Amino acid sequence: MQLVIDGIPCTAESGETILQVARRNRIDIPTLCHHDALEGVGACRLCVVAVRAHAEAVDAQVVASCMYAVKDGLQVDTATPEVRRLRQTVLDLLAARCPDAPEIQALRERMGGDAIDYAPAVDGSKCIMCYRCVRACEAIGCNAIAAVNRGPQKEIAPPFFDATQRCIGCGTCAAICPTGHIAVTETPQYREIWSQRFAMAQCAGCGAPFMTEATREHLAGLGKLKPDYFTHCAACRQRDAAARFVRVGT
Amino acid sequence: MPRAPELNDIVAKYPPGKPRALLHLLQDIQTAQGYLSREAIGAAAQHLGVTETRAFQIATFYKAFHLTPRGRQTLRICTGTSCHIRGAMVLADEVRKTLGAGPGATTADGAFSIELVNCVGACALAPVLLVDGEMLGNVHPGTVARRLKRAGEAP
Amino acid sequence: MKLTSVDMLAQRRETLVQRTAALAREVRVCAGTACVAAGAGKLSDAIQREAAAQGLVLAVDGDAADVEATVRLVNTGCQGLCQAGPLVRVLPQDAFYCGVRPKQAARLVSEALQNNAVIADWCAVSPQGQRYATRAEVPFYRHQQPIALEGCGAVAPESLDDYIAHGGFAALVRALEMSPEDIVQTVEDAGLRGRGGGGFSTGRKWRIAASASASERYVICNGDEGDPGAFMDCAIMEGDPFRIIEGMTIAARAIGAQQGFIYVRHEYPKAVARLDKAIVACREAGLLGAGILGAGFDFDVEIARGGGAFVCGESTALMRSIEGLVGEPRANYVRSVQEGLYGQPTVLNNVETFACVPAIIARGAAWFAATGTPGSPGTKAFCLVGKVAHTGLIEVPMGTTLRQVIFDIGGGVLDGRPFKAVQTGGPSGGCLGEAQLDLPVDFDALTAAGSMMGSGGMIVMDDRTCMVDVAHYYLSFLQSESCGRCVPCREGVAQFCHLLDTMRRGTAKPGDLDRAIRLAQDIAQASLCGLGKSAPNPFLSAVTHFRAEFEAHINDRTCSAGVCRDLTVFAIDAQNCTGCGLCAPACPADAIAGAPKQVHVIDAQKCTGCGACRTVCRDDAVRALPRNLPCN
Ligand SMILES: Cc1cc2nc3c(=O)[nH]c(=O)nc-3n(C[C@H](O)[C@H](O)[C@H](O)COP(=O)(O)O)c2cc1C
């Protein structure tokens, strides 16, 4: 099907979102909660765009481009004054919530509109509630964390705000967090995350800690990875592969 | 208190492995025990085959659930629109002064848990207080203490 | 007894009607929430005791089986005039008595039930001293026209027999004779629009669901009633539960659904119990379950109790909640009519919408469309509450003006104070002022004026209601009810609420009103679901009609209504004070002194501005004055 984004005609498959089509056509739409590897949630609303049903339509509707499935003939504007203002407001609100998150402050400056300073949160955290960590944890199959409470009190936490057997300490949540909110302590012996301590497994090649024992167990249980994945760290596996390659060549 | 068998009885009323029943089951436990203990949430989750993570999420999302034990009586202050414009918040302040505990809290002696609720359907008598099931209508701030005392004494 | 055919139902009705006709009189005692709080339960017991003592055989509630009985006592759902409970209505005279006490039961039984007499000195009296011999003459009822509330306050809520005797399930029989397409067409022709707020065409919704290809379909009744100031859906569920089931069954027949759900707010235990009983009774009678009335059509209903979350009134959140998930809405870019519960086509309608359906099917589209306005046919139920003389549950033809509702039915503002505003639509609706009083009750007219029909809360406000406070009230409600998923609603509403709070406290800065307006507009545009999108309405409408009041709070730090406590102190006007002594004990701060029959004085230092003294004063002697906060 055909649609027009910022005056540029684009081709799209049914089921694609505006964001996917726009990015393929190198049209930039800022996002926060979106992640290519995860299912959309439409939580941050930074990716809003204005859409009209067809070229002659006057009524524009503001939608989240990361969730909105394209329709034939759709007219999308990614940067109307209104859309810019809404993005500005989203960032102003997040900046008040997370005064200590430099990523948000930077984005906010990049917007360059007339920013409004809202009352900053007293106990501001760096969590912008993008749900990336939750969705990643779900995708891994652990479901160790979720958004608990509701409204302004909503936060990401393991059940009962306590240690849980579901967590394997894999650290994916921390890695995918856009603001570095999820605290991780790494030592050669253990990793601490969500107030829970996990023993590290050492690489059989170089002896470096490379994943938690719990992660190793979880992944081994899935039975889909080669055995060396559980014994050697990524660097050693790469080195061994290279060595094999050289042997084959000579 | 014989809590454990009671919990099992409630849980056993639901077919295992039916995640849809989670909200219902938690409501039943709450009705029977007054609140949702960690043990109860865990048991419900296990029985219905959902993660503890989700059960805890649900228990914290819905206002109907309490995660701490409740007072012997529940004092509900209606803060529906009608009661609000007829002074419900002033009442809430008076209740806090009188009982030493505000909305969402339980008095130190465990006598009352105080809650704010939306319209209870008696707007004609606004502002309204509910002590357990008993409805007190047209409550004025100056009379809160007296009326609570009377309601507290009634068995 | 299982009714296995349409004929059996007809026979049953015939028997019941004959039995009812053999009764000489019927006395209906209102057992609605407010009347029970006023002692209706004790009254009902007293009547039964008195009847026994006087040798009068009473049939109670649905129990018309007692052939000895000459009089029936029905404990009904809400009869409407909650203000004046306990209410008693005696038929066939249609006598109507307010505020009846248990000790009056003896006279009620001996005069009104043993004989046909109307107890004249109990009848309601107009301000001009005219006595209303029948209920139909009472102004509160005279201007009403019940359709959804037809059975509420009339039938015995727990008796299937009584519902059948009142014509119940006749519409279902008609529906079984019609093709599904005809049912949809009838509802569409009737012009029925959803009573839950949005006003979407019910017929069109059913058509979309019926035409979507799927193996399973669902019908859901939305009884979440999240509006914090309304109870009409509760009244229908408690007072006439079978009507809702009949409406849902007709919908199921029209779209081809086999399973229905009634989602009821958890604060309504009585509604849950009544619906539960009604469902069981219908199953036993073959009116729910497999092969309804022997017609080869299967449909069953289950109750889903809500968990206390306003957002679960929103369609997508409600469906998630039924699925046992957290009630967070999803982006409404896919219509839930097509992909709703478990991804299947789902018709979700409000309680009142379903309650209108049986009447439409039984009496036809033209009959329904003849009432109301062309754009909004039929009637609408409202909870007429707040600072109004006659608080209660009403139902009026669409097109009735707000003025008629508030002044003719509601009897004007409480205590004769000046009218200031009326709020409709609950937290998604808006406030309208004096200038809008002649607007008709109509979906489009109210929306155009910046409010909305909503589910039916109608809150009357007098000059002692502060619009800043009201706006703050709704926003703080929405803040705690936001699901918390999207930024504009979670963070925006909280900030917005904070801005309004500073206005209430006299700490707002110039320019804050404009900021609040911009934030309001942005929240409305950018939010994920209907909660956020409509959250700013109460504020925006209040600013439109009462801007000066907001400015006075910010610029002068005054609250002319005397509500915002940080801005107000009270003083007694020596001219008016009669020294009656009502105010001093009402003051929680012990700030009032004065000897009996002497002018009282309020200690401004001690006064906390709560206004309790002003509420109790009958001589209009308490004045709200600005507290004159130091400049910030
Ligand atoms: C935040 C929010 C809360 C709602 N609450 C209710 C409610 O309590 N009761 C209701 O019937 N509809 C409520 N609605 C409207 C429903 O989403 C839905 O439109 C309605 O139930 C459809 O029924 P109707 O077409 O018969 O009106 C709410 C909508 C939103 C956005």
Ligand code: FES
């Ligand atoms: S990126 Fe689309 S809502 Fe966050």
Ligand code: FES
């Ligand atoms: S608002 Fe309190 S009873 Fe209705």
